[in-house]
Amino acid sequence: MLDEQLIDPTTKHTTDPFPRQEQVPPGLTEAMAPLPDHGEQSYRGSGRLAGRRALITGGDSGIGRAVAIAFAREGARVAISYLPSEQSDAEETGDWIADAGSDPLLLPGDLRSEQHCMDLVEHTEQAFGGLDLLVLNAAHQRNRSGIDELRTGDFEDVMRINLFAPVFLARAAVPLMDAGSSIITTTSIQRSDPSSALVDAAMTKAALVAFTTALAEELGPRGIRVNAVAPGPIWTPLIPSNGWPDKLAGFGRDTPLGRAGQPAELAGAYVYLASDDASYVSGSVLPVTGGRGG
Template sequence: MKSETGKTQRKIQKQVERADEKKPRKPPGAMQAGARLYPEPPLPKVHQDKPGSEADLPLSPMYDAPFYKGSDKLKDKVALITGGDSGIGRSVAVLFAREGADVAILHLEEAQDAEDTRAAVEKEGRKCLVISGDVKDATFCRHAVERTITQFGRLDILVNNAAFQVHTLNIEDLTDEHFDETLKTNLYGYFYMAKAAIPHMKNGSAIINTGSVTGLNGSKELLDYSMTKGGIHAFTRALSGQLVPKGIRVNAVAPGPVWTPLNPSDKQAKDVEKFGADTPMKRAAQPEEIAPAYVFLASSQMSSYITGEILPIVGGY
């Protein structure tokens, strides 16, 4: 005997089957929901030597966010950004300047990229100090903070962003030298910079660390890098609790794939071509899509009640 409920369920089933038949067979393209169109795979087949050069990429990362209008959110603040010469760091420097901050950027050896960032910051009407060195060196980190204080008289915002990443397919091939370079750049560098900066920071200051989706989900080909990014997330939460009495907020941004020199100087060209295609949005982010989160976390007008948080920007995972 057929029940009314059974009839209803079969009716619903047939409705769904008819709807499924109408679905487009061709997969949709990448999601484009921003102020302008962003590149989607296939991307250029390119591979660079470390540490990578933004100036030499055949497809320039989009960092200048022309539709982003500043409103003095960081007026007369001073920010120090490691890895500020390119990629996310460059876009953060530009948007901080647009919001009224003077900026010091640290870089390893990418002189042309650093000068391009300086020019972009100065175009926003603010000052930019460029410092070259290695964040693995505690003495350099102290020196960089001291130079920033000498140049600008204060330090309000620290962005720890410099990173080293090279994939390894098997743990047996991950050498001690490779492992040390990743951990010392990505973890020691963040620790040294924070330790040097905090004595100069006052109530209302902010530290923003660059984490990663790999620190949330792991990546089988980035074992060491994933370890460091998970460590950065934990460091963020632990340090935030320690600095609450000082009025210094500590947060992290955890990006997914972003088109910067970091990945073309890691992946092989054939893999770079499809970079970001496996995200739900089916494309990598551009730096200008990530940088506003740093403004949000740096601004005491916007995020004064936020500390110890990890903000994922991962394209829909």
């Protein structure tokens, strides 16, 4: 007989329709209803990342916060990047990192800036004495009513945050990384099952898969692994700030598990890919989609 009762994944988190709500991008956690679960009360570490030094972009909230909490509880030192407008979220994430026994490094700024991307890597390396884990998680998306109404400035913002920044960050980080280090990108189910309303964001998520595969091939001989996590519908501040308040009631309900995922349900995927348990895993894409294809 099992010592612990099995948990039904279809009811592990809320299956209730999300209420109508809308935020100005990038959105804040405290304004969400219901609040997301980042593993604050549930994630238990076991030292799998002891001594590692990590930089997580978009680490203030959502998936990034869940990864930051998990990495810290697994023994890593954690730096997070975020927009200045997300300071309150970042400070809360910093408190959880500190609760795990590690001094957080909070690095506000705009990833659209090439210099800021370079500075993020430099500040992390100076504070921690090196960099072993780079999680390229930050992203931007907005609902698009049609290709003919996609403004050039909006398109450029998505490209710079979702594609340019990962290249700038990896370019700066790789020379500092030793064998055993790991780079993890956050792609999406949109990479292979794109929505017309997210045409530009979906483009970037497909491109990130190519980036991950190509970089894994380049860095493999140096002992640096590169992988991706592909989330499905996950309840983060990105969703109520996406510009589709009337669609939230059905968010995630079209998955085989019948509900949206919570950020905490992604953390284990990133920990696995960052850890020595995944020592023979590189160039892979790990879907966490509630059973939905892609």
